[in-house]
Amino acid sequence: MFTEVGRWLDARTSRAGDWLPEAVLAAKGDHRVSVVLPARDEERTVGEIVGRIRRDLRERLPLIDELVVIDSCSTDATARVAADAGAQVVHQNAVLRGYGLLPGKGDALWKALAVTTGDLVVFIDADLRNFGTHFVTGLLGPLLSDPSVAYVKGCYDRPLADGTAAQPHGGGRVTELVARPLINLHWPALAGFIQPLAGEYAGRRAVLEEISFVTGYGVELGLLVDLLGRVGLDSLAQVDLGVRVHSHQPIEALGRMAGHIMLTAWSRLEREGRLVTADPPNGRIAQVRRLGNGRRLHVSDVGVHERPPLITIPEYASGARLMPERRQP
Numbered sequence: 001m002f003t004e005v006g007r008w009l010d011a012r013t014s015r016a017g018d019w020l021p022e023a024v025l026a027a028k029g030d031h032r033v034s035v036v037l038p039a040r041d042e043e044r045t046v047g048e049i050v051g052r053i054r055r056d057l058r059e060r061l062p063l064i065d066e067l068v069v070i071d072s073c074s075t076d077a078t079a080r081v082a083a084d085a086g087a088q089v090v091h092q093n094a095v096l097r098g099y100g101l102l103p104g105k106g107d108a109l110w111k112a113l114a115v116t117t118g119d120l121v122v123f124i125d126a127d128l129r130n131f132g133t134h135f136v137t138g139l140l141g142p143l144l145s146d147p148s149v150a151y152v153k154g155c156y157d158r159p160l161a162d163g164t165a166a167q168p169h170g171g172g173r174v175t176e177l178v179a180r181p182l183i184n185l186h187w188p189a190l191a192g193f194i195q196p197l198a199g200e201y202a203g204r205r206a207v208l209e210e211i212s213f214v215t216g217y218g219v220e221l222g223l224l225v226d227l228l229g230r231v232g233l234d235s236l237a238q239v240d241l242g243v244r245v246h247s248h249q250p251i252e253a254l255g256r257m258a259g260h261i262m263l264t265a266w267s268r269l270e271r272e273g274r275l276v277t278a279d280p281p282n283g284r285i286a287q288v289r290r291l292g293n294g295r296r297l298h299v300s301d302v303g304v305h306e307r308p309p310l311i312t313i314p315e316y317a318s319g320a321r322l323m324p325e326r327r328q329p
């Protein structure tokens with residue numbers, strides 16, 4: 001089993017430096033490229049990322065056709081900062097309203113796929129502190145050079161910066177403690193993905209619109225597992241983007257993220273008929289917080305929902321793209 005993983009790792013892993021911007025542009029041909037940044041309260045970082053993409057990959061090189069920030073119910077100035085930097089800003093809850101409002105990153109990505117028009121779609125997290133345009137060109141390179149590649153996942157070294165010192169490889173705690181063990185236990189063919197939860201990836205719309213999106217932080221694991229089933233390992237690739245520095249969430253928030261990921265794995269195992277139970281898992285997580293000299297329980301919903309393949313949504317399938325009002329509803 002791991003022989004196949006090793007072979008895939010060698011064959012399907014490239015480095016961002018293998019994909020020079022001018023060569024990527026030359027390979028673009030008739031493709032149309034959309035870049036999407038999901039952003040919830042990212043006013044500190046989103047402007048810099050949008051500005052770099054606009055200047056370097058739209059104005060200097062005409063590589064990117066569409067640059068969308070999907071504002072995921074931000075309470076800060078994310079939308080204004082992103083618009084000022086040159087992005088088209090769409091509010092998550094303004095898209096496909098008839099399908100109900102659901103929270104979380106996966107829903108934001110599904111809505112972004114619905115409103116964009118590129119046949120190639122690149123997703124980049126909006127909290128990156130060391131963004132470089134090689135993130136975008138590196139992810140596009142394998143898709144533009146090999147029609148058999150359907151989806152490209154970023155990988156990188158992940159430092160953990162705790163405010164006083166950085167551990168060069170200490171980041172990605174949910175990845176290492178939850179996602180990687182789950183993947184190895186249940187989908188070992190995916191074990192070669194160095195950063196299975198990376199928020200930087202690119203895919204062909206024709207494939208992405210045919211799979212469902214989990215609404216919360218389970219979206220990345222859900223996409224990998226579902227793509228493996230749909231297109232097979234050899235149509236998946238990864239590209240080494242160097243080092244990624246981002247805003248770390250508090251450990252309690254990572255516990256809830258882990259809950260999303262475990263429930264996503266559970267949903268796929270159940271769907272694959274590998275788990276049969278009359279007693280589904282509890283969708284809430286209780287975390288004990290210190291309160292003065294005592295303690296209290298803090299209960300959060302970590303249940304995940306499914307957004308169906310976009311191609312099954314009539315408004316989308318009719319070909320009418322769904323760009324809504326730019327302002328928040």
Ligand SMILES: O=c1ccn([C@@H]2O[C@H](COP(=O)(O)OP(=O)(O)O[C@H]3O[C@H](CO)[C@@H](O)[C@H](O)[C@H]3O)[C@@H](O)[C@H]2O)c(=O)[nH]1
Pocket residue numbers: 037038039040041042072103104105108124125126127197198199200217218219220221246247248249257
């Ligand atoms: O409800 C939300 C939550 C987050 N985000 C955005 O999604 C990106 C990633 O979110 P973040 O909270 O920074 O996640 P990380 O702690 O970095 O988690 C890692 O693991 C997650 C689970 O797989 C992935 O979704 C992330 O991309 C990956 O970086 C950021 O731009 C957020 O602003 C939303 O758009 N909506």
Ligand SMILES: O=C(O)[C@H](O)COP(=O)(O)O
Pocket residue numbers: 158159160170171172173174175176197198247248249254
């Ligand atoms: O991907 C992960 O594992 C989570 O985003 C946590 O990352 P961090 O440990 O670098 O904060």
